[in-house]
Amino acid sequence: MTAFTLHDLEAIIAARAGASAEASYTRKMLDKGAAHCAKKMGEEAIEVVLAGASEPRERVVAEAADLLYHLLVLLKARDVALTDVEAVLQTRTAQSGLDEKASRKDV
Numbered sequence: 001m002t003a004f005t006l007h008d009l010e011a012i013i014a015a016r017a018g019a020s021a022e023a024s025y026t027r028k029m030l031d032k033g034a035a036h037c038a039k040k041m042g043e044e045a046i047e048v049v050l051a052g053a054s055e056p057r058e059r060v061v062a063e064a065a066d067l068l069y070h071l072l073v074l075l076k077a078r079d080v081a082l083t084d085v086e087a088v089l090q091t092r093t094a095q096s097g098l099d100e101k102a103s104r105k106d107v
C-alpha cells in the first residue's frame, strides 16, 4: 500500500492551477475549460476500457492512473471537491446498510 492518496493528488492539482501553462500540464488543461477536460477524460476512459479488455495488467494500472488524474482535473474545472463525491458514495453505502455490515463477517 502507498501513502499517496487521491486527496494528495487533488491538492497538487489545486496548487498547480496557480502555475503557468508553460510549466504545468494541469494549468494548461484548466485554461482550456471544463468541456475540454471532460473530452480528455473520456479519451482516457476509453484507454482504460481497451487496456482492461485485453492489455497486460501494468497497462491497466497505468491507464487507470491517467484516468484518475484527468477525473480530478475535470472535478477541479467544475469546482467539485473529492469530498463531495465521497459524500455521495458514503450516503449510498449507508442506504444499502453495508456500512454496518462491513464490520461483520456473517453477511
Ligand SMILES: N=c1c2ncn([C@@H]3O[C@H](COP(=O)(O)OP(=O)(O)OP(=O)(O)O)[C@@H](O)[C@H]3O)c2ncn1[C@@H]1O[C@H](COP(=O)(O)O)[C@@H](O)[C@H]1O
Residues within 6 Å of the ligand: 009, 012, 013, 016, 023, 024, 025, 026, 027, 040, 065, 066, 069
Ligand atoms: N498524474 C499526473 C498525470 N497523469 C497524466 N498526466 C499527463 O497527461 C498527459 C496525457 O498524455 P497524452 O499523450 O494523452 O496527451 P498529450 O498529447 O500530452 O496532451 P493533450 O493535448 O492530449 O491533452 C501527459 O502530458 C501526462 O504527463 C499527468 N500530468 C500530471 N500529473 C500529476 O500532476 C502533477 C502536476 O503536474 P503539472 O501540472 O504538469 O506540473 C504531477 O506532479 C503529477 O502528480
